[in-house]
Amino acid sequence: MCICVNCRWVDRCQAYHAVERQHGVAHLTNKPDVSPQDPRIHISLHDLSGGGVGVEWDVRACASFEADDGRWQRLRPEQELPR
Helix, strand or coil: CCHHHHECCCCCEHHHHHHHHHHCCCCCCCCCCECCCCCEEEEEEEECCCCCEEEEEEEEECCCCCECCCHHHHHCCCCCCCC
């Protein structure tokens, strides 16, 4: 899972904004203003039932990470936590 969901900067982060774009989901902000230091994005491929390939993007490490447990969920309380 992406560490961003529990990061203080999730709604302002340019790396998380890129992950949102790759997943085709609504952005938390249209103009992220935090440029994270040394984000490590893990990309994994998995087979889909229809014969295609799915791509999963997750930030697994970041020097700018500041723990704020539940930050994403507080910003989007009506939505399911992204996987």
